[in-house]
Amino acid sequence: MLDKCTRALGKEVAVGSVDQELRLLWEEDKASTNASLMNLAVYSEEDDAILKNSEIVQAITKEHACRAILIGIDRDASDASIRAWITAHCHLSRQGSKSVCCEQIAFQLTGRATGRLRNTVFAHLNSDLPLVFWWQGELSDIFTERLYSLIDRFIFDSAQWSEPLLSLQKINRMLGEGVGLAPMDLEWTRSYQARLALAALFDDPLAAQALEYTQQIRIVVHPDHRMAGMQVLAWIVQSTGWQRSRDLGLCGDQDNSDTEDRFYFETHQGSDVTVRVEYDASSATLGLVELSSADCVVRVSREVGSAYMHQQLEAGAHQIDRLVPAASDDASELVADQLSRGGKNTLYRTMLPVYLDLLK
Amino acid sequence: MKNPFRKDLVSRSRPEACTVVIFGATGDLTHRKLVPALYNLQVEGALPAGVRIVGFARRDKSDQEFRTGLEELNKKVSRSGHDDTIWSEFEQTIHYHQSEFQDEEGYQRLAERLDEIDRERGGKGNRLFYIASAPSFFDDVLEHLKKAGLNKNKEGCWARVIVEKPFGTDLPTAQHLNEVVSRTFEEEDTYRIDHYLGKETAQNIMVLRFANAIFEPLWNNNYISHIQITCAENLGMEGGRGGYYDKAGALRDMVQNHLLQLLSLVAMEPPTDLSADGVRDEKVKVLRSMRQWDTPELVAENVVRGQYIAGHVDGEKVVGYREEDRVDPESMTESYVALKVLIDTWRWSEVPFYVRMGKQLPKKATEISVHFKEPPTVLFNALAGGVPGGNVLVIRIQPDEGISLRMVSKIPGASLRLEPVKMDFHYSTSFGKGSPEAYERLLLDCMAGDATLFARRDEVEEAWKFIDHIEHAWHNSEEPPPMAEFVAGTWGPKEADDLLKKSGHKWRRL
Numbered sequence: 001m002l003d004k005c006t007r008a009l010g011k012e013v014a015v016g017s018v019d020q021e022l023r024l025l026w027e028e029d030k031a032s033t034n035a036s037l038m039n040l041a042v043y044s045e046e047d048d049a050i051l052k053n054s055e056i057v058q059a060i061t062k063e064h065a066c067r068a069i070l071i072g073i074d075r076d077a078s079d080a081s082i083r084a085w086i087t088a089h090c091h092l093s094r095q096g097s098k099s100v101c102c103e104q105i106a107f108q109l110t111g112r113a114t115g116r117l118r119n120t121v122f123a124h125l126n127s128d129l130p131l132v133f134w135w136q137g138e139l140s141d142i143f144t145e146r147l148y149s150l151i152d153r154f155i156f157d158s159a160q161w162s163e164p165l166l167s168l169q170k171i172n173r174m175l176g177e178g179v180g181l182a183p184m185d186l187e188w189t190r191s192y193q194a195r196l197a198l199a200a201l202f203d204d205p206l207a208a209q210a211l212e213y214t215q216q217i218r219i220v221v222h223p224d225h226r227m228a229g230m231q232v233l234a235w236i237v238q239s240t241g242w243q244r245s246r247d248l249g250l251c252g253d254q255d256n257s258d259t260e261d262r263f264y265f266e267t268h269q270g271s272d273v274t275v276r277v278e279y280d281a282s283s284a285t286l287g288l289v290e291l292s293s294a295d296c297v298v299r300v301s302r303e304v305g306s307a308y309m310h311q312q313l314e315a316g317a318h319q320i321d322r323l324v325p326a327a328s329d330d331a332s333e334l335v336a337d338q339l340s341r342g343g344k345n346t347l348y349r350t351m352l353p354v355y356l357d358l359l360k
Numbered sequence: 361m362k363n364p365f366r367k368d369l370v371s372r373s374r375p376e377a378c379t380v381v382i383f384g385a386t387g388d389l390t391h392r393k394l395v396p397a398l399y400n401l402q403v404e405g406a407l408p409a410g411v412r413i414v415g416f417a418r419r420d421k422s423d424q425e426f427r428t429g430l431e432e433l434n435k436k437v438s439r440s441g442h443d444d445t446i447w448s449e450f451e452q453t454i455h456y457h458q459s460e461f462q463d464e465e466g467y468q469r470l471a472e473r474l475d476e477i478d479r480e481r482g483g484k485g486n487r488l489f490y491i492a493s494a495p496s497f498f499d500d501v502l503e504h505l506k507k508a509g510l511n512k513n514k515e516g517c518w519a520r521v522i523v524e525k526p527f528g529t530d531l532p533t534a535q536h537l538n539e540v541v542s543r544t545f546e547e548e549d550t551y552r553i554d555h556y557l558g559k560e561t562a563q564n565i566m567v568l569r570f571a572n573a574i575f576e577p578l579w580n581n582n583y584i585s586h587i588q589i590t591c592a593e594n595l596g597m598e599g600g601r602g603g604y605y606d607k608a609g610a611l612r613d614m615v616q617n618h619l620l621q622l623l624s625l626v627a628m629e630p631p632t633d634l635s636a637d638g639v640r641d642e643k644v645k646v647l648r649s650m651r652q653w654d655t656p657e658l659v660a661e662n663v664v665r666g667q668y669i670a671g672h673v674d675g676e677k678v679v680g681y682r683e684e685d686r687v688d689p690e691s692m693t694e695s696y697v698a699l700k701v702l703i704d705t706w707r708w709s710e711v712p713f714y715v716r717m718g719k720q721l722p723k724k725a726t727e728i729s730v731h732f733k734e735p736p737t738v739l740f741n742a743l744a745g746g747v748p749g750g751n752v753l754v755i756r757i758q759p760d761e762g763i764s765l766r767m768v769s770k771i772p773g774a775s776l777r778l779e780p781v782k783m784d785f786h787y788s789t790s791f792g793k794g795s796p797e798a799y800e801r802l803l804l805d806c807m808a809g810d811a812t813l814f815a816r817r818d819e820v821e822e823a824w825k826f827i828d829h830i831e832h833a834w835h836n837s838e839e840p841p842p843m844a845e846f847v848a849g850t851w852g853p854k855e856a857d858d859l860l861k862k863s864g865h866k867w868r869r870l
């Protein structure tokens with residue numbers, strides 16, 4: 001399959017002459033500017049992923065100038081081989097005057113590859129620029145200390161994992177080792193706009209007052225995005241400092257786990273909070289987050305396919321209802337969004353232990 | 361009340377919901393800048409829920425007519441484009457209030473209307489008054505706000521005022537305005553806008569200086585020969601601007617505020633912290649340390665004023681300044697000014713800062729260039745061509761925001777020849793995302809109570825003090841320094857070149 005469409009990957013070159021070929025590429029084209037603020041490595045063990053990723057990177061480079069290194073691996077193949085292609089993704093600059101280009105190197109590896117993978121990536125980095133590593137799919141045994149100790153930002157999608165608890169524990173352990181790496185979970189990015197909208201509603205004094213008297217929380221997510229629902233809950237619990245009530249004999253957590261999970265918490269004011277995280281195939285990725293108390297309902301909701309969310313507050317006669325932008329469902333936009341935010345993602349780090357606790 | 365969900369979510373102070381009252385809301389500034397800025401904040405989800413906008417102006421208009429007018433312009437100028445769905449939600453928060461600035465009863469009605477809006481919003485009565493009118497109305501608006509009790513904070517809320525430029529026309533008028541403002545609002549609630557400070561590159565000056573280890577050790581008179589600040593415009597007095605401009609001139613219109621603000625950011629000492637007063641304390645020290653050109657002789661020696669005569673700009677024929685629409689044919693107002701500023705501090709002793717601003721120059725560009733001293737050249741002196749100039753660090757404010765560094769390098773080949781090369785960083789190619797408009801940032805900061813990027817009373821007054829001596833020499837002295845001329849579309853008068861030549865310097869070619 002790969003053979004048919006490799007034209008999209010650019011020129012095939014010998015692995016040993018990648019740098020030389022890249023130089024030639026720039027010499028041929030005097031009109032373009034080579035721009036790069038980071039190394040973006042995209043790793044996948046799926047068939048033909050590098051073709052799809054080349055398109056994604058083309059979109060990302062519109063906003064984020066980088067040197068892209070695509071890696072596709074077929075680890076089940078019996079023989080060990082490696083092929084490489086180079087190309088450049090070009091866009092007109094905002095003033096429309098200049099063509100700004102980012103170079104891309106694509107590698108397809110077969111066979112047992114741990115050592116070769118590390119070497120392939122590290123031999124082609126732009127020096128001094130940060131390394132952003134986007135790991136697609138399950139966190140396999142290639143993900144070792146030798147690899148992650150050189151990464152500055154690690155992008156992954158916990159929604160794609162069959163055993164999220166195990167993989168996240170691995171990530172948590174890695175963070176515990178004091179590596180400077182910033183974890184970037186795309187599932188967490190998916191809930192960013194909703195969290196922002198929810199936080200903004202609690203700027204309202206009536207909502208803020210009612211928070212400690214919350215009785216119900218409802219979170220509705222698509223079954224493919226259970227993790228997004230759990231993360232939002234972990235974030236709420238971590239931010240408020242509410243206590244899980246299981247120690248108070250109010251167990252019954254996680255009754256009916258195909259369609260819903262339940263949790264019980266207690267606020268600082270002693271209010272009992274029942275949380276339902278519902279999995280509904282007709283819901284948007286993150287369809288609803290709603291906190292209600294006797295006097296106040298705070299709600300962020302989104303219809304399937306809509307580019308907006310409703311941000312609502314109902315407290316007696318006082319009502320707010322506005323449309324705010326929703327997060328994109330598109331992987332390249334999520335990554336671009338994540339890249340534009342920078343930082344160490346401390347919120348994710350602090351939320352992670354609570355989240356792991358909920359998943360147990 | 362604390363909002364636990366804000367923690368770590370966004371790394372800035374939290375903007376609070378409020379009612380923004382714009383005085384002069386049918387004007388150009390509101391249509392071109394303020395409302396599009398608020399709309400873009402809404403698009404980005406950055407505008408706090410519950411913000412309402414009330415436009416105050418003289419003409420009779422319904423809410424809907426007002427909204428339609430704003431929508432038309434937003435379609436043309438909005439940075440992120442215009443989305444009908446978002447706009448239709450957004451415009452519901454916009455209202456029009458018809459009244460004269462001088463009409464007391466109009467402010468009473470405004471107060472009632474604001475209370476009503478607060479009630480609908482659930483009692484939170486933060487108010488942000490934006491005075492987007494000619495300065496001659498500032499007194500009226502502020503006095504009437506006070507009479508109507510609108511300057512008073514409601515319990516647990518705030519009332520703030522944003523004042524547009526020009527903030528006075530000289531020191532006494534600025535002091536008077538400051539008096540009027542301070543009779544009505546506390547200094548901490550007063551936000552004097554200087555939109556240059558809201559520009560991404562202006563904010564980056566501090567980051568460049570203090571977040572990099574390689575510049576600050578060189579940032580002084582041991583290594584820097586001089587600094588140039590240029591603001592060039594390739595426009596004249598189009599659109600009836602002449603009426604206002606001929607009363608102001610380049611020095612008052614641009615130098616007193618924007619360019620001296622840039623100068624103080626470049627020259628200030630590291631602040632103790634990034635708080636509003638921490639930064640502004642350091643900036644004001646720079647302004648206070650500027651050597652005063654307080655005699656006509658000193659002005660003649662250190663400042664050049666000029667006017668363009670007919671010429672060509674961008675391939676088009678243009679008239680001279682005195683032939684412009686609404687300009688006095690015998691005008692003695694400068695459309696161009698170049699001056700040398702000396703800052704009498706330990707760090708900057710004898711390092712000249714050259715500042716120039718002009719209309720109808722060859723192109724539009726605002727930039728700061730830091731010219732380093734020449735290295736000892738014993739090694740390369742004997743070479744044909746010698747060493748071609750020293751290092752220059754350029755901070756481009758607009759357009760094409762970015763930073764470049766000029767260095768000397770060897771030309772490839774068997775012989776040793778040296779040429780300057782440039783390392784260039786462009787915001788637009790490196791960060792595909794457009795920078796927010798200055799007004800977006802500044803409005804949010806004001807809603808968050810962060811005054812760092814606004815001018816403080818003492819900064820404004822110190823800047824006027826410096827400017828007033830020059831204006832006085834030009835307009836009130838016995839032997840005023842002459843008015844230079846230059847052909848429109850060239851880089852200013854010869855006298856401006858001579859100003860630098862005296863110290864062995866040259867304007868950077870842009």
Ligand SMILES: NC(=O)c1ccc[n+]([C@@H]2O[C@H](COP(=O)([O-])OP(=O)(O)OC[C@H]3O[C@@H](n4cnc5c(N)ncnc54)[C@H](OP(=O)(O)O)[C@@H]3O)[C@@H](O)[C@H]2O)c1
Nearest residue numbers: 384385386387388389417418419460461492493494524525
């Ligand atoms: N335009 C810009 O881009 C810009 C940039 C920086 C600073 N500024 C400053 O911002 C201020 C406003 O500029 P602008 O260009 O928006 O001015 P403008 O277009 O002339 O608008 C003036 C506004 O004031 C209102 N007004 C005038 N007299 C009034 C009265 N007696 N009672 C009530 N309303 C009255 C007008 O209302 P009616 O139309 O109903 O009469 C109009 O809304 C000025 O200080 C200017 O220097 C402007």
